[in-house]
Amino acid sequence: MPISTEIFVMIVFAIGYPLFWNLIIRSKIKGKNYFILAYTAILFSNIFTVAEEYNFSEIFNALEHISITIGAFFLLAGVVKFTGKDALKDGALSDEKERRRQRL
Numbered sequence: 001m002p003i004s005t006e007i008f009v010m011i012v013f014a015i016g017y018p019l020f021w022n023l024i025i026r027s028k029i030k031g032k033n034y035f036i037l038a039y040t041a042i043l044f045s046n047i048f049t050v051a052e053e054y055n056f057s058e059i060f061n062a063l064e065h066i067s068i069t070i071g072a073f074f075l076l077a078g079v080v081k082f083t084g085k086d087a088l089k090d091g092a093l094s095d096e097k098e099r100r101r102q103r104l
Helices: 003-023 033-050 058-083 095-103
Strands: none
Touching: 003 033, 033 058
């Protein structure tokens, strides 16, 4: 991709970071810290993508791919935490609980 596109994507992610942070922190979902860490890792991958165009391209390319991999693991952990058995605690209603309630 052209560097101007990479810079634009980095800026969009950087501007979206505080918006995403506020949205997730104020929510009551399980695993919100993992989602924040995943977004942070992807933001760093965008920064490394732009940096590799200017200096130390081999190092920044490796850091970019490592950041994407770390972000994917954090996202997986967040989804597992969000959808796992722990997500049903604290009075949260799931589809299964709702079905049981309707049968009674």
